[in-house]
Amino acid sequence: MEGIIMKGVGGLYYVRDLTDGTVTPCRARGKFRRQTAPLPGDLVSYERAVPEGIINELKSRRNDLIRPAIANITQAFLVFALAEPDINWDLLNHFLLVMEQKAIRPLILLNKKDLVPEETRQAIIQRFLGTGYELLFISALDPLVRELLTGRLKDEVTVLCGPSGAGKSTLLNQLLGEEKMETGVVSEKIGRGKHTTRHTELVEVGEGLLADTPGFSNIEPQGIPYRELKDLFPEFQPFEGECRFNGCLHDREPGCAVKAQIGTAVSPERYDYYQRMFLKLKEEDKYKWD
Ligand SMILES: Nc1nc2c(ncn2[C@@H]2O[C@H](COP(=O)(O)OP(=O)(O)OP(=O)(O)O)[C@@H](O)[C@H]2O)c(=O)[nH]1
Ligand SMILES: [Mg+2]
Ligand SMILES: [Zn+2]
Structure with missing residues (x-):
């Protein structure tokens, strides 16, 4: 049977069947685990069994990311807050480089638009002059964001990337129409959300798959001559x-x-x-x- 790994926790991989959509917790056979660690987004051949199924084969990947760790992504939502926390432009540009490198289409989502005056937008748009990158100003707290983004998820594997506290989990919850992901206020002391996301997990939404990921304050593009x-x-x-x-x-x-x-x-x-x-x-x- 064929499936896609939705998440991996403690050596157990949750495989969603490509035909019937059921999810089976599976162990991976040792032989390929030693070569490549399975990631969320990996396509696999597996066998169902009780209490745990077995992953027999990992299909070759279209692409993968190390941070966040995920495979076979088709598009990335780069979520940055306009305030609280302020935009880290280098981080946003790093993400854009990684997406170019891996041929993943980025969509820049500037969240928490309710916190800043509209006049600030033009200067931000100017920063991306000539890039062709799409840029949307959103509020993940506003249910309208569902209409804006749901159509873009169909048949895609989308990853939410961005710093801690930007609103990735809030956005995912809004798109799901339920509170699935824990979210939290940005703590002043530690500078990240209280319910900061700890692992990468794919969920089904809008006829596509969407991955929430832990936020990080730095990524370094690798392997660019x-x-x-x-x-x-x-x-x-x-x-x-x-x-x-x-x-x-x-x-x-x-x-x-x-x-x-x-x-x-x-x-x-x-x-x-x-x-x-x-x-x-x-x-x-x-x-x-x-
Ligand atoms: N004012 C405002 N607050 C928002 C908006 N979106 C999210 N927040 C708040 O920002 C805080 C952090 O949101 P999260 O969704 O937990 O952020 P995250 O990107 O998932 O953070 P990590 O899991 O740590 O990477 C929460 O208190 C949210 O309620 C928004 O559009 N406007
Ligand atoms: Mg989160
Ligand atoms: Zn030149």
């Missing part, structure tokens, strides 16, 4: 090939067509982020072969 970083910035692409030098990396080279667009088709903030990541990756590259 500094020369290829530019390919992960969609707003640079229209100007590729227009720089004075062949193979221009849009850093310090004279006659750079991308740099000429700063403030018009490329936002200063995103370019600044590009340059900082570029330097960082280049530094790391130096030590790679030592």
Whole structure:
């Protein structure tokens, strides 16, 4: 039988059958567990048994993420609060890089719009100039968010990513129309939600699957050669090939067509982020072969 892993807790994987939708707790056969740890989102062949079924085979993955740990994602909702906590722009840009790298479509959801005046929105939109990334201002507390987002879940495996306290679990509950995920006020002391989500779990909603994940304050994009970083910035692409030098990396080279667009088709903030990541990756590259 074939199924998809909804969550893994203490070596037990909850497999949802692709045909009838029933969920069976399963153990994984040792032989492949040693090679690849099964993740939520993994497609498997399994056998039903009482009290626990057995996963016999892990199908090859379309993609996977390490943080949050999940496989076969088709789209990501990047949930950031406009306030409480304030937006960590580097974190948002890191997520965008990871999604580009893994060919996962991102949707930027700026939550808690009730906490900030509408005038602040334009400046945020400007930051993503030319990227083509979709950006929505929402309030996860407002039931209207269901109408806005449910249609986008159909036939997708969607992951909710974002820092602790951004409202991911609140949004999931709103989409489910029930309180399934624990949510909590952001504690001033520890800077994260009280009922902070501890593991990644897929749930069925809107004819698709949606994963709530624990929030984190930092992720580092991995395995990007500094020369290829530019390919992960969609707003640079229209100007590729227009720089004075062949193979221009849009850093310090004279006659750079991308740099000429700063403030018009490329936002200063995103370019600044590009340059900082570029330097960082280049530094790391130096030590790679030592
Ligand atoms: N004012 C306001 N508060 C919100 C909104 N959405 C969520 N919150 C509150 O923000 C707090 C944190 O929400 P959670 O849903 O627990 O956040 P989370 O992203 O799941 O956090 P972690 O599980 O720690 O990663 C809760 O007190 C929510 O009630 C919103 O749209 N407006
Ligand atoms: Mg949560
Ligand atoms: Zn250039």
